[in-house]
Amino acid sequence: MTLITFNIAMIGYLVASLEYFIYLVYRKQFVSTLAAITVGVGWLFHTLVIIFRSQETGHGPYTTSFEVAIFFSWMMVLVYFLVNWKYKIKDLGSFVIPVAFLTLLYATFLSKEAVVFPESQFQILLTLHRTLSILGSVAFAMAFAAGLMYLIQEKQVKSKKLGIMYFRMPSLEILDNLNYKVIVVGFPLFTLGFMTGSIWNAQMNQLSLFSWDLVKTWPLVIGWFLYGLIFFGRLLVGLQGKKAAQFSIFGFITIMLTYLLHV
Amino acid sequence: MAESNLIMVGVNHKTTPVELREKLAFTKGKIEDSTEKLGSFPEVEENLIISTCNRVEIYARVKNVDQGISRLKSFICDYHEIPLDQLDNHFYSYCEEQTVEHLFRVSSSLDSMVLGESQILGQVKDAYSLAKSLRGTGIILNQLFEKAFNVAKRIREETGIAENAVSISSAAVDLARKIFDDLETHTVMLVGTGEMAELAAKHLMSYGVKTIYVASRTYERAASLAKTLNGSALDFDAFKDELYRADIVISSTAAPKFIISKDMVERAIHQRKNRPMFFIDIAVPRDIAPEVNDLENVFLYDIDDLQAVVNANMVERQREAELAAEIIRVEVDKFNGWMDSLDAVPTIIELRKRAERIRRQEMEKALKKMPHLSKEDENNIHQMSISIVNKLLHKPTVNLKDKTRSSEGQTYLKAIRDLFHLDD
Incomplete structure (x- = not known):
């Protein structure tokens, strides 16, 4: 049952990605509406997947790589709906929904085995760590999409070669703002996730707070540093525009690396 | 198809020089008079006159197409007291469904000097409501014109024919709106008081810009332009230090050399904590060093760049015009269907x-x-x-x-x- 609903959700996102792409190029209003409906249906099935999975395993969807992937993708579509509702950025879907699809596609290659963790007094820390980290990553994924759109638009305006994307995409200011706003939300969440993780690790293994496995966590440290720069840099030294966009793209790559090495 | 007996006769900017067009123009008073005169001809059942600076056209439903066309031609000549042989080469005329197609093209601005401009639709609408109030039109022309307005609306919505700016100042405004979101909260600085700069500033104001600074070598000129734009004047020596306040800088001085250098902008952008700046250089010779565009979060367009944008947009509009022509073909068929139902x-x-x-x-x-x-x-x-x-x-x-x-x-x-x- 989980598998069927999973496949429906994934195919929904694939179809929606294609529809958003068609909309990006051909600008037909009904295609945009159709894409929104497709994503909505996909997301409902996606919600079912998470419910079924949690019933099977008896805990929330953040234990194995597979669960983290589907939860991340689910959150991302939800946040996409919220951002789209608030900012009305047409075409954001062309950048966000493919990421949601690819995450699910990646999840199909992961082990679907449920893992039961031994009862531990530190369980609550672990749950917090995972939930906060995933929420932070979702915000970073949105920043990634906004940053990518910013760089495309910036290049068009700067090089004075105004192509099809110039007309389709919103203003640099909106994209820069969106990038910053999601990081303002995401960075504290992610930092808390980072901290709860360190505390859990220290408590579980009777280690000091800073005894991380650097092989596994170096991209995380770089990513956290980059997002920290964007978070504080805007206010202090006016880090914005192109640099902020570039940083949020690099940052997201490090987050993905972290996920591959870490979870 | 049933015979609609629709005809039109006219002159426009493509067929007739302005010296002749202006002699043929119908003012409102003349239209009132002419609509009645045309209506009194036994062969004319319905009539409507469109007169703009680029075209004079009479649409009519008549008893006989050929007689109708020569009647309209001679009417225009007689009314303006110009001999027919002087005008005959300038006239174009259509009958039956060609008339329908032509009107659809005109009201959708496919026939305009600037493809996709929006004025013509309003002018055709005015002409229609005037003719209707004068009882010049009847069931067929009413349907034809109502349909033409729908077609124009459809084309505007479904094609990009009116989407991209095709004048220098509107191209500049479009760019500003792709850099900044809400122009209301942004500041414009005019360096030099050229006419084009004024036009661009007014255009920006129509999109909500509220704060405007004007700097000019002669302070009086800056002050007087600042007054008309509801802005404040700056001393010419002071503008360099105030540059950081401006989100959009429009430069149009007669200076022989660059007056805004890369260093100057670098300082300004630093003071602004990297908030983006948009420089529009419409001076010839240029006022702003081209290297300014290399700075991060700074965008510089000179007059040639803007012209290139306009040209590219024009090509884009032409491409969209092909889509529009397709829509018109479909709509002409629909109108013919309606005509048939009247048979x-x-x-x-x-x-x-x-x-x-x-x-x-x-x-x-x-x-x-x-x-x-x-x-x-x-x-x-x-x-x-x-x-x-x-x-x-x-x-x-x-x-x-x-x-x-x-x-x-x-x-x-x-x-x-x-x-x-x-x-x-």
Whole structure:
């Protein structure tokens, strides 16, 4: 049952990605509406997947790589709906929904085995760590999409070669703002996730707070540093525009690396 | 297709030089007068005059197409007292569905000097409501023009024909709106008081820009322009230090060398904590060093860049015009369909079918009650029923055919369809 609903959700996102792409190029209003409906249906099935999975395993969807992937993708579509509702950025879907699809596609290659963790007094820390980290990553994924759109638009305006994307995409200011706003939300969440993780690790293994496995966590440290720069840099030294966009793209790559090495 | 007897005669910017066009223009008063005069010609059933600075066109429904066209031509010549041989080469004329297509093209601005401009639709609408109020138009022209407005709206919505800026100042505004979101909260600085700069500033103000600084070598000129733009004037030496306040800088001085250097902008952007700046250099020779564009979060467009944007947009509009032409073809067909429905013939056929069906049913009923009749008698009754129906319908049929060619034809057609329930 989980598998069927999973496949429906994934195919929904694939179809929606294609529809958003068609909309990006051909600008037909009904295609945009159709894409929104497709994503909505996909997301409902996606919600079912998470419910079924949690019933099977008896805990929330953040234990194995597979669960983290589907939860991340689910959150991302939800946040996409919220951002789209608030900012009305047409075409954001062309950048966000493919990421949601690819995450699910990646999840199909992961082990679907449920893992039961031994009862531990530190369980609550672990749950917090995972939930906060995933929420932070979702915000970073949105920043990634906004940053990518910013760089495309910036290049068009700067090089004075105004192509099809110039007309389709919103203003640099909106994209820069969106990038910053999601990081303002995401960075504290992610930092808390980072901290709860360190505390859990220290408590579980009777280690000091800073005894991380650097092989596994170096991209995380770089990513956290980059997002920290964007978070504080805007206010202090006016880090914005192109640099902020570039940083949020690099940052997201490090987050993905972290996920591959870490979870 | 049924004959619509629609014609149009006109001149426009493509066929006629302005010296001649201005002599042919119809002011509002002249239109009032002419609509009545045209209506008094027996061959003209409906008429409507469009007169703008780029075109003078008369649309009409007439009894005979060829006579109608020469009537309209001679009317225009007589009215403006210009001999026909002087104008004949400049006139274009269309009849039947070409008229429909031409009007659709005109109102969708496919025939305009600047493809996709929005003024023409308003002008055609004004011409229509004037003609309607003067009772120059009737059922056919009314339908034609209402349809033309729908087509224009559809083309505006479904194609990008009006989307991209095709003047220097609107291209600059479009760019500003792709860099900044809400222009209301942004500041514009004019360096130099050139006419183009003023135009661009006004354009920006129409999008909500509120704060404007004006700097000029002669302070008085800066002050007077600042007054008209509701902004504040700056001393020319001071503008360099105030540059950081501006989100959008429009430069148009007559200076022979660059007056805004890369260093200067670098300082300003630093003071602004990297908030983006948009420089528009419409001066020739240029005012702003081109390297300014290399700075991060700074965008510089000179007059050639803007012209290139305009040209590219023009090409884009032309491409969209092909889509628009496709829509027009479909809509012309639809209009023809409507014209056909006005034709008397289908109504007459339906009326006859209805009568024939009733006759058959009643015959069958009657014959069942009279099984004793001989074949010959049955035949006689048959013949009688047929001739009753024919005689009853003969006069209405002939009259209907006649009436549909007159101005009250539609009323008759509708009455027949209603009375006999033909649309059920």
